[in-house]
Amino acid sequence: MSDRMFDVTALGELLIDFTENGISPQGNPLMEANPGGAPCNVLAMLQKMGKKTAFIGKVGEDMFGRQLKEAVEEQGIDTRNLLMDRRYHTTLAFVHTYPDGDRDFSFFRDPGADMMLDKSEVQEDLIRSSRLFHFGTLSSTHPGVREATRHAIDVAKEAGCIVTFDPNLREPLWDSLEDAKREIEYGLGKCDVLKISDNEVEFLFGTTDYDQGAALLQEKYGIPLILITLGKDGSRAYCRDLKVSAAPFLQEHTIETTGAGDTFCASVLSYVLDHPVDTLTEDDLKEMLTFANAAASLITTRKGALRVMPDRQEVLDFIAARTN
Numbered sequence: 001m002s003d004r005m006f007d008v009t010a011l012g013e014l015l016i017d018f019t020e021n022g023i024s025p026q027g028n029p030l031m032e033a034n035p036g037g038a039p040c041n042v043l044a045m046l047q048k049m050g051k052k053t054a055f056i057g058k059v060g061e062d063m064f065g066r067q068l069k070e071a072v073e074e075q076g077i078d079t080r081n082l083l084m085d086r087r088y089h090t091t092l093a094f095v096h097t098y099p100d101g102d103r104d105f106s107f108f109r110d111p112g113a114d115m116m117l118d119k120s121e122v123q124e125d126l127i128r129s130s131r132l133f134h135f136g137t138l139s140s141t142h143p144g145v146r147e148a149t150r151h152a153i154d155v156a157k158e159a160g161c162i163v164t165f166d167p168n169l170r171e172p173l174w175d176s177l178e179d180a181k182r183e184i185e186y187g188l189g190k191c192d193v194l195k196i197s198d199n200e201v202e203f204l205f206g207t208t209d210y211d212q213g214a215a216l217l218q219e220k221y222g223i224p225l226i227l228i229t230l231g232k233d234g235s236r237a238y239c240r241d242l243k244v245s246a247a248p249f250l251q252e253h254t255i256e257t258t259g260a261g262d263t264f265c266a267s268v269l270s271y272v273l274d275h276p277v278d279t280l281t282e283d284d285l286k287e288m289l290t291f292a293n294a295a296a297s298l299i300t301t302r303k304g305a306l307r308v309m310p311d312r313q314e315v316l317d318f319i320a321a322r323t324n
Contacts (some may be wrong), residue, residue, distance in 0.1 A: 007051040007273055009130040011122070011152050012039035012139040013114040014057045014072065014234070015091040016064045017043050017258060019303060027317050033064070033257075035071035035173065035305030037114070038168045041259050044265030045295070045309040046074045051273065054078035054126055055154065057139075060090035060113040064110065071306060081123045088113040097256045107172055115141065119148045127152055128159040132273060134265075136168040140183040141175075153190050165191035167200050177203075188217065193225045193272055195265040201228060216240040225277045227268055228288075229261055235293055237285040244282055244291035249322055251296035257259065259305025260296040267292035267315075294319045 018038035020029050023039035043053040056075050059065035061084040068090065073079055091112030096104040109115065117139070127133055133156035140146040156163050165187040174180040184204065188194065194217065210228050217226055218238065226238040234248040271288040280288075295315045302308040310318075 004131050005052070005129040006054050006126070007130065008043065008132045008134055008269060009054045009127055010039035010043050010047050011056040011117075011149060011228060012132040012136050013037040013091060014040050014055070014059050014068050015093055015109075015112070015114060016068065018092060018094045019258065020095070020097055021257060021303065021307065027155065029258065032303060033067070035068050035306040036258070036304070037306075038070055038138070038262050040077065041305045042166075042266040043072075043077045043213050044267065044306045045263050046270055047076045047280070048309045048311045049270040050312070051270055052078075052186075054081065054130065056081040056122060056126065058083040058085050058113045058117045058121070060084070060088055061086045063091055064090040065113065070168050070303075073304065081121075083111045083117070083121060085116055088116050091115075094155075095256070095258060097258075101104050105170060105172065107170070109173065114139070115145050117145045117148045119144075119151045121205050122148050122155070124155045127155045127161065130156075130159075130161055130275065132162040132164060132269060134164045134166070134269065137180065137183045137187060138168060138170060138173060140186070141173050146183070148261065150186070159168065162193065162277075163245065164193040164265075164269055164272075166195045166211035166261070167197075168261070169200050169203060171196075188221045188223065190239075191223060193220075193227075193268070193281060194223045195227045195229070195261070195268060197229045197261060198231060198233075210236060210253070211243065214243075225280070226271070227264075227292075231262055234266065235289050237289055239277065239280050239285060240283055242280075242285060244285040244289060246286060246293050249294050249318070251297055254300045255303060257300050259309075261301045262305060263290040263309060264296040264300045267295045267310075271316060290319060291315055294322070301302055
């Protein structure tokens with residue numbers, strides 16, 4: 001697969017994250033329109049890691065859609081399958097950030113253009129010309145885009161792509177949490193690499209014993225590589241009979257955590273593209289997690305994510321400064 005045109009193609013949501021950025025003279029919160037959406041955040045970081053990427057999705061043909069298309073292309077991400085829809089507006093997310101950097105989301109998306117991607121609009125050749133296909137669940141919240149997502153996954157599996165999955169649970173976007181669980185379980189059954197957060201493990205299995213959660217995931221779905229992010233407790237990797245943990249790089253002045261999980265995920269995917277999963281050693285997993293934790297830590301000191309991802313050398317310098 002080394003001769004394929006793209007390293008990674010991702011399908012999913014592309015939206016505007018309105019994040020708080022100060023207070024107006026009248027005492028009102030000021031909101032900054034940051035390009036966002038987990039799949040393109042992942043691709044932006046992969047571009048910084050020297051990988052060639054492409055995106056499949058839909059935005060509105062409006063001021064925000066044009067802003068997003070420009071931002072994605074600015075990062076070097078291929079947009080041949082990014083569609084502009086005149087009928088539906090670009091999805092908007094308003095992000096409230098708490099003092100500890102954690103977030104709460106309000107979405108304007110029913111309908112949003114990203115929900116309206118149709119199976120017939122997915123360029124299959126784009127997926128077939130990629131080494132790895134990445135997806136989440138926000139493109140499975142509604143029937144039409146769910147069908148498009150499942151079709152893309154099938155094409156990727158048939159083409160022999162590495163298939164990677166980040167559930168990225170956003171509860172307000174689902175009609176019911178049972179629907180969310182069903183779609184997460186579908187993704188679990190299709191992926192070779194899973195990036196999942198601690199709260200998503202709790203959602204699925206009702207446990208804070210993450211080793212137990214990983215064991216259940218391996219037993220039920222046979223996923224070759226599982227990464228669990230634990231916020232301020234770092235991260236863990238599970239591969240075959242190996243379990244590796246890595247400490248976080250805590251920041252004194254975290255601005256917000258938007259994009260931290262996506263930065264972590266992209267760092268892992270970049271490593272997987274360079275190191276086959278079935279050959280990963282304990283030292284490899286430790287190296288991978290350490291880099292991913294450091295990259296995620298850096299992004300928490302910046303507003304937004306897509307346009308401000310760190311490059312490889314910046315992450316390595318950060319690790320060196322923290323460990324020397």
